[in-house]
Amino acid sequence: MYQVYPRSFADANDDGVGDLKGITDHLDHVASLGVDGIWLSPFFKSPMKDFGYDVSDYCDVDPIFGTLADFDALVDRAHELGLKVVIDQVFSHTSDEHPWFVDSRASKSGTHADWYVWADAKPDGSPPSNWQSVFGGPAWTWDARRRQYYMHNFLASQPQLNVRNPAVQDALVAAAKFWLDRGVDGFRLDAINFSIHDTRLTDNPPFTDDRKKTRPFDFQDKIHNQSQPETLGFLNRIRALTDSYDGRFTVAEVGGDHADREMKEYTAGDDRLHSAYGFLYLYADALKGELVAQGETMWPDQQGEGWPSWTFSNHDAPRAVSRWAEGRDRKAFAEMALLLLVSLRGNVFVYQGEELGLPQAEVPFERLVDPEAIANWPETLGRDGARTPMPWHSKQANAGFSTVEPWLPVDARHLPLAVDAQEADPASTLQVARRLIRLRHQHPALRYGGMDLVETPGLLVFERHERGGSNERLLCVFNLGHDTVDWTPPAGATRIEAINWTEANGAALPPLAALVFSLA
Known part of the structure; x- marks a missing residue:
């Protein structure tokens, strides 16, 4: 997507x-x-x-x-x-400009009165709980019309729906x-x-x-x-x-x-x-x-x-x-x-x-x-x-x-x-x-196959394998680090993709090199 x-x-x-x-x-x-x-x-x-x-x-x-x-x-x-x-x-x-909320804040008994999360203040006037909003500050804003707090996990202009x-x-x-x-x-x-x-x-x-x-x-x-x-x-x-x-x-x-x-x-x-x-x-x-x-x-x-x-x-x-x-x-x-x-x-x-x-x-x-x-x-x-x-x-x-x-x-x-x-x-x-993206479409193992990590010092290596059908197996190798790493593919492996690597590199995988092999 x-x-x-x-x-x-x-x-x-x-x-x-x-x-x-x-x-x-x-x-x-x-x-x-x-x-x-x-x-x-x-x-x-x-x-x-x-x-x-x-x-x-x-x-x-x-x-x-x-x-x-x-x-x-x-x-x-x-x-x-x-x-x-x-x-x-x-x-x-x-x-807060949605008609549902406009109606909800207008009255405690209207059609949409309980379509949002409203709560009374604590006895000292503070918010009903200690909940905090993603964008900073309490997840509660006082509304004088209802004389209650309404909840908002994000901006105060994004009141929380009562999805219950x-x-x-x-x-x-x-x-x-x-x-x-x-x-x-x-x-x-x-x-x-x-x-x-x-x-x-x-x-x-x-x-x-x-x-x-x-x-x-x-x-x-x-x-x-x-x-x-x-x-x-x-x-x-x-x-x-x-x-x-x-x-x-x-x-x-x-x-x-x-x-x-x-x-x-x-x-x-x-x-x-x-x-x-x-x-x-x-x-x-x-x-x-x-x-x-x-x-x-x-x-x-x-x-x-x-x-x-x-x-x-x-x-x-x-x-x-x-x-x-x-x-x-x-x-x-x-x-x-x-x-x-x-x-x-x-x-x-x-x-x-x-x-x-x-x-x-x-x-x-x-x-x-x-x-x-x-x-x-x-x-x-x-x-x-x-x-x-x-x-x-x-x-x-x-x-x-x-x-x-x-x-x-x-x-x-x-x-x-x-x-x-x-x-x-x-x-x-x-x-x-x-x-x-074409490579992914061409190989069932990449689209919906399983994945197994292969412990390899200095590299990220994992196998993708399709269960049933073609039983395709692919080996994916990535050098995510800053240093060259020597690595030799297993016998019978056929290289089908290479990024930041050429034949001249041989067994040396420079930083950011990535290879995909088909396994016999």
Whole structure:
């Protein structure tokens, strides 16, 4: 799957913000990669306090992105090109401008009175619990109209839905059905482990270890304001809905300190979600073999277990090339990382620009728009650097994204990496990305085979093997380090892919070299 961040992909109406028509106009590029489909980040009606993750209407397109007709045209064109379309569903909270919340805050007895999480103040007027929001400060805001606090795990303008309420679940399921009826092929469920809270409003315990704590949110073990067992019942309803359509797909975003357990729970059996991904790679400061081993341990391929998804970069995390290259050649690193990504056991999500090897963009403080980045500057640089415009043309203004100044600036380092420049270069990262995605399609062992780590000093080595069918076996070898390592392939192995290695290297694997072999 290829993730498209609509605000930053392509601007068809020249207002500085990407839109649905811009995406449609550039779907040929996506299809040329050989991916199976796209995941669209939110394009719903929204005040854009959190850039679409604060939804004010689940069943309409925000005018900044276009119209429902534009969306229908996008889906039709994607399907013509053989691409599936997966969209975000933000089911743990809405915008405070959503009509449900406007009605909910107006009265304790209205139709939507208990559609959100409300609670009385403590006797001293303080919030009902010690829960903290992701973006800083208490997860509670006082509302004078109801004379109560409302809960928000993110911005105060993103009030928490009371997903325990069957009427709320009914409304969310109806919204999902609206998009399924328009032809979407599935859903990515945003922050779904935040959807249900502990009704006792029990204080979260503090962490006592020495983990990095940048925000108040980081000081607590969030076992009461998220991660409740009743979430599974809601997931059952979503799966039942998608199963009533043919060939639909669901994937959960699951972050937090208990993501390993929750991802397994949310995908176990046949009545929950198809897949889940977390932040194992997205927030990792370095790419090491131990990290890959941790991911494999999380998903040991047991009976009844779900299926993982992996991504190295997305709209919420600094780009992998900047986090992991550590002074080494960025192009070489980007291509090695792409081969590793397509070699992992599980679904693969490629973030827009990853096929170009884009580094994290530098956004000056005065151009920041991400509320988290602004609030925590400079400790967390935020998400803006991963959300800057897609560079289409190296010689055009604003990299061909728009004819006017875009909502975030184009980093000058992205211009020589633009799509047109890489199309003209047979050795570009873009061409390598196409080759590697094709490699994954050609080998069943990579698509759905098992994975076994092979202990090898100084290298990351693992075997991918298909069970049944062709019984294909592949050996994947990566030098993630800074030093050359000598290594000889086993007898009978046939090399089918090489990155940052040539015959002249012989048995020496330089840093960032990656090889894949077919085993007899």
